[in-house]
Amino acid sequence: xxxxxxxxxxxxxxxxxxxxxxxxxxxxxxxxxxxxxxxxxxxxxxxxxxxxxxxxxxxxxxxxxxxxxxxxxxxxxxxxxxxxxxxxxxxxxxxxxxxxxxxxxxxxxxxxxxxxxxxxxxxxxxxxxxxxxxxxxxxxxxxxxxxxxxxxxxxxxxxxxxxxxxxxxxxxxxxxxxxxxxxxxxxxxxxxxxxxxxxxxxxxxxxxxxxxxxxxxxxxxxxxxxxxxxxxxxxxxxxxxxxxxxxxxx
Amino acid sequence: xxxxxxxxxxxxxxxxxxxxxxxxxxxxxxxxxxxxxxxxxxxxxxxxxxxxxxxxxxxxxxxxxxxxxxxxxxxxxxxxxxxxxxxxxxxxxxxxxxxxxxxxxxxxxxxxxxxxxxxxxxxxxxxxxxxxxxxxxxxxxxxxxxxxxxxxxxxxxxxxxxxxxxxxxxxxxxxxxxxxxxxxxxxxxxxxxxxxxxxxxxxxxxxxxxxxxxxxxxxxxxxxxxxxxxxxxxxxxxxxxxxxxxxxxxxxxxxxxxxxxxxxxxxxxxxxxxxxxxxxxxxxxxxxxxxxxxxxxxxxxxxxxxxxxxxxxxxxxxxxxxxxxxxxxxxxxxxxxxxxxxxxxxxxxxxxxxxxxxxxxxxxxxxxxxxxxxxxxxxxxxxxxxxxxxxxxxxxxxxxxxxxxxxxxxxxxxxxxxxxxxxxxxxxxxxxxxxxxxxxxxxxxxxxxxxxxxxxxxxxxxxxxxxxxxxxxxxxxxxxxxxxxxxxxxxxxxxxxxxxxxxxxxxxxxxxxxxxxxxxxxxxxxxxxxxxxxxxxxxxxxxxxxxxxxxxxxxxxxxxxxxxxxxxxxxxxxxxxxxxxxxxxxxxxxxxxxxxxxxxxxxxxxxxxxxxxxx
Ligand SMILES: Cc1cc2nc3c(=O)[nH]c(=O)nc-3n(C[C@H](O)[C@H](O)[C@H](O)COP(=O)(O)OP(=O)(O)OC[C@H]3O[C@@H](n4cnc5c(N)ncnc54)[C@H](O)[C@@H]3O)c2cc1C
Ligand code: SF4
Numbered sequence: 001x002x003x004x005x006x007x008x009x010x011x012x013x014x015x016x017x018x019x020x021x022x023x024x025x026x027x028x029x030x031x032x033x034x035x036x037x038x039x040x041x042x043x044x045x046x047x048x049x050x051x052x053x054x055x056x057x058x059x060x061x062x063x064x065x066x067x068x069x070x071x072x073x074x075x076x077x078x079x080x081x082x083x084x085x086x087x088x089x090x091x092x093x094x095x096x097x098x099x100x101x102x103x104x105x106x107x108x109x110x111x112x113x114x115x116x117x118x119x120x121x122x123x124x125x126x127x128x129x130x131x132x133x134x135x136x137x138x139x140x141x142x143x144x145x146x147x148x149x150x151x152x153x154x155x156x157x158x159x160x161x162x163x164x165x166x167x168x169x170x171x172x173x174x175x176x177x178x179x180x181x182x183x184x185x186x187x188x189x190x191x192x193x194x195x196x197x198x199x200x201x202x203x204x205x206x207x208x209x210x211x212x213x214x215x216x217x218x219x220x221x222x223x224x225x226x227x228x229x230x231x232x233x234x235x236x237x238x239x240x241x242x243x244x245x246x247x248x249x250x
Numbered sequence: 251x252x253x254x255x256x257x258x259x260x261x262x263x264x265x266x267x268x269x270x271x272x273x274x275x276x277x278x279x280x281x282x283x284x285x286x287x288x289x290x291x292x293x294x295x296x297x298x299x300x301x302x303x304x305x306x307x308x309x310x311x312x313x314x315x316x317x318x319x320x321x322x323x324x325x326x327x328x329x330x331x332x333x334x335x336x337x338x339x340x341x342x343x344x345x346x347x348x349x350x351x352x353x354x355x356x357x358x359x360x361x362x363x364x365x366x367x368x369x370x371x372x373x374x375x376x377x378x379x380x381x382x383x384x385x386x387x388x389x390x391x392x393x394x395x396x397x398x399x400x401x402x403x404x405x406x407x408x409x410x411x412x413x414x415x416x417x418x419x420x421x422x423x424x425x426x427x428x429x430x431x432x433x434x435x436x437x438x439x440x441x442x443x444x445x446x447x448x449x450x451x452x453x454x455x456x457x458x459x460x461x462x463x464x465x466x467x468x469x470x471x472x473x474x475x476x477x478x479x480x481x482x483x484x485x486x487x488x489x490x491x492x493x494x495x496x497x498x499x500x501x502x503x504x505x506x507x508x509x510x511x512x513x514x515x516x517x518x519x520x521x522x523x524x525x526x527x528x529x530x531x532x533x534x535x536x537x538x539x540x541x542x543x544x545x546x547x548x549x550x551x552x553x554x555x556x557x558x559x560x561x562x563x564x565x566x567x568x569x570x571x572x573x574x575x576x577x578x579x580x581x582x583x584x585x586x587x588x589x590x591x592x593x594x595x596x597x598x599x600x601x602x603x604x605x606x607x608x609x610x611x612x613x614x615x616x617x618x619x620x621x622x623x624x625x626x627x628x629x630x631x632x633x634x635x636x637x638x639x640x641x642x643x644x645x646x647x648x649x650x651x652x653x654x655x656x657x658x659x660x661x662x663x664x665x666x667x668x669x670x671x672x673x674x675x676x677x678x679x680x681x682x683x684x685x686x687x688x689x690x691x692x693x694x695x696x697x698x699x700x701x702x703x704x705x706x707x708x709x710x711x712x713x714x715x716x717x718x719x720x721x722x723x724x725x726x727x728x729x730x731x732x733x734x735x736x737x738x739x740x741x742x743x744x745x746x747x748x749x750x751x752x753x754x755x756x757x758x759x760x761x762x763x764x765x766x767x768x769x770x771x772x773x774x775x776x777x778x779x780x781x782x783x784x785x786x787x788x789x790x791x792x793x794x795x796x797x798x799x800x801x802x803x804x805x806x807x808x809x810x811x812x813x814x815x816x817x818x819x820x821x822x823x824x825x826x827x828x829x830x831x832x833x834x835x836x837x838x839x840x841x842x843x844x845x846x847x848x849x850x851x852x853x854x855x856x857x858x859x860x861x862x863x864x865x
Contacts, residue, residue, distance in 0.1 A: 012294055016488075118684070119681045119685035166683025179678075180671050203301040207685075211688045211692075212688060212689055212692035213693060214491075214662075217490075217492045217656070218297060218491070218496070219490060220490045226478075227489055227623065228447045228448065228623040228624025228625075229445040229446065229448060229451070232623075237623075239489055239491070
């Protein structure tokens with residue numbers, strides 16, 4: 001086999017379950033973190049065995065979980081070998097997904113407008129904002145002919161886009177279609193039904209999910225066991241939250 | 251052409267094939283599994299494809315769509331499979347050319363609304379995982395109620411195999427709830443029940459102990475092949491809410507569990523080791539050969555994805571290719587006296603059934619119940635499954651969904667679109683008002699499904715199409731589906747065989763009463779067009795059903811070889827070295843999702859095969 005790389009050979013070995021269980025320690029879907037902790041992770045992949053069971057004494061840096069993955073059983077030897085040869089090769093990154101765009105000059109204004117349109121005051125992901133700006137420019141008919149720039153300029157002079165009922169005021173009605181595109185994009189990561197790719201997490205960042213106290217279908221980013229039996233309260237039990245065990249916080 | 255020989259050749263790497271392969275491999279027999287589909291490199295590819303899919307249908311991760319939107323898994327023209335039909339194109343045999351979902355050539359008066367997968371692991375890749383046992387009376391509907399036929403075996407014969415299947419699949423459930431409706435267990439479930447959702451608790455609060463539709467009801471946790479603790483090296487459920495179509499962490503059982511076991515060399519308790527089964531993927535079986543004098547099956551033919559022909563033989567043959575593909579392959583295989591293989595009874599392909607599903611939806615009046623969280627369903631109402639009313643109309647099971655109006659109306663995406671881009675004179679909504687309104691609409695959504703017992707009918711069948719072929723020139727399945735006697739239009743009043751439809755109408759009334767008792771509005775609609783799949787008219791009222799995915803009855807078992815295709819071991823009456831397994835063997839649909847019963851039958855068949863091969 002060619003030298004294994006993170007994106008091609010290593011990341012697919014970590015399931016969502018592994019990732020969430022190990023989140024208090026490192027994010028297994030983050031190249032830099034896995035590289036930084038590679039030796040410790042290797043230790044936990046082949047723990048010292050006592051009487052056929054992993055040694056319960058804390059022999060590694062890992063404060064709680066000693067064996068990873070916890071339930072999917074020990075990795076086959078061949079899989080551990082891939083991980084070892086990846087370390088031996090100096091933890092190469094491999095072909096990373098397309099680099100996220102660098103936030104440009106429109107981002108600040110776009111985020112301020114988006115906060116108003118979506119009702120999410122805490123919207124602050126500049127990379128995602130730039131991703132959406134790029135998509136609007138490429139995919140939205142309403143953004144053609146510099147309409148996005150024009151809307152942002154108008155907004156910088158007059159931030160009153162919505163009336164008290166949440167409807168578009170008449171002075172902005174010429175931009176209605178674009179305003180709709182921007183709002184739907186943040187909520188669903190979709191323009192005219194075309195969805196964002198998962199590489200930069202557009203689907204799972206859709207605002208529709210936090211808006212309805214739930215999580216993206218197919219991605220419950222939580223370690224609150226059986227969270228669905230409880231009433232969601234302040235972000236808890238929505239399936240959106242990884243609760244870091246207190247003892248493990250550094 | 252290449253030729254090899256094995257103790258057993260299994261067609262299909264779905265759940266029935268995988269369970270049998272695993273048993274035979276443990277017993278030391280050499281097994282070849284021929285599987286039409288392929289497999290993604292890893293689970294994440296299915297998940298990424300699903301995230302990128304515009305419409306999140308059950309087949310979205312497996313590439314039925316055209317591979318746009320960043321999908322990693324491409325639609326596969328070599329082993330095509332149907333999707334769920336969504337519009338009038340279900341009647342158009344040529345729609346397949348532009349949309350691979352329309353793989354079936356449908357000629358019946360109503361639409362067949364269920365689908366299956368042709369990938370490694372089969373349809374359990376996208377099943378929900380509900381694992382109910384049949385009720386004892388489900389096996390004796392003729393004797394008990396004068397309806398259809400009895401099974402050649404009863405609950406007591408199958409009970410030990412149910413126990414074994416629950417242990418092998420890893421079922422979480424509550425025995426007390428089963429025993430309350432007469433389903434006795436000799437052993438408890440291997441795992442404690444899946445905790446019921448907040449929404450289920452609301453339903454329980456409103457409905458427990460109420461009299462609705464003549465019975466006293468309770469909301470009960472559903473037994474399901476979904477881990478509540480680490481089990482069989484798979485993690486407990488994390489509530490990803492995408493069990494259909496893909497569980498990202500395999501907390502939900504799928505057939506690759508047993509396939510992986512069967513194809514590995516394992517040390518067994520006895521000190522012996524298993525014989526790893528050989529899995530050949532991209533092998534589309536299309537013909538069964540029978541010896542001229544012996545009536546024994548002598549070989550199987552398959553095509554690989556490059557279109558090359560292969561021939562293999564073994565001592566025993568097991569068709570486990572799903573209830574549509576099993577009869578199709580048989581009917582493509584000539585035998586003698588103008589008959590096709592295994593078909594002296596003329597029953598191959600007949601009695602095509604599915605639980606027809608009434609989906610009902612509404613909203614709670616005041617209290618939000620927070621759907622879109624947890625496994626797609628965690629509870630049901632079991633009391634409508636049995637009783638004397640089965641003398642006159644179909645019984646049914648009630649499933650309570652946790653996914654709001656996702657199945658019924660495409661929520662929550664549809665709600666966003668309705669609020670932000672409304673039609674007519676409604677003003678588009680933005681900002682905090684939008685967020686609040688969306689929360690209000692979606693957190694109150696409830697969906698239930700009534701899953702109706704079907705009627706076995708000679709007029710409802712599947713056969714290989716004579717005119718419409720796939721890319722290899724292999725016939726597409728011609729599905730002639732009827733839910734009543736076979737009227738020529740969708741108006742059923744006055745025809746016979748109304749058992750199922752009468753049950754359907756009754757379940758519609760009960761659904762309305764359940765909603766009323768639970769302070770839920772009735773927002774259920776029937777599509778405006780009569781050509782939409784599932785729309786039918788009965789006594790001047792329009793109704794709409796959906797497929798349940800439970801394809802049943804196309805190679806029924808029986809006690810008499812003149813009226814059934816296989817015996818109770820799923821052995822062909824005509825060819826003693828041929829077994830035809832899966833839900834197609836069921837003579838009737840019963841009132842439970844079928845796969846646990848199918849798994850129990852498969853394990854019983856595997857035991858028979860082991861005995862047989864040891865002789
Ligand atoms: C959306 C949905 C949800 C469901 N949920 C539930 C549920 O909750 N509970 C329940 O009990 N049941 C459920 N079911 C039904 C369940 O999935 C099926 O009963 C079960 O998977 C059938 O198993 P099988 O082994 O007979 O067929 P399959 O699982 O379909 O496997 C058949 C295999 O044979 C292969 N094959 C087909 N043709 C050929 C050929 N010509 N040559 C070689 N190989 C071939 C296929 O590729 C496939 O791998 C659901 C179904 C659907 C569609
Ligand atoms: S809820 Fe999620 S984790 Fe649980 S079985 Fe379904 S998909 Fe898997």
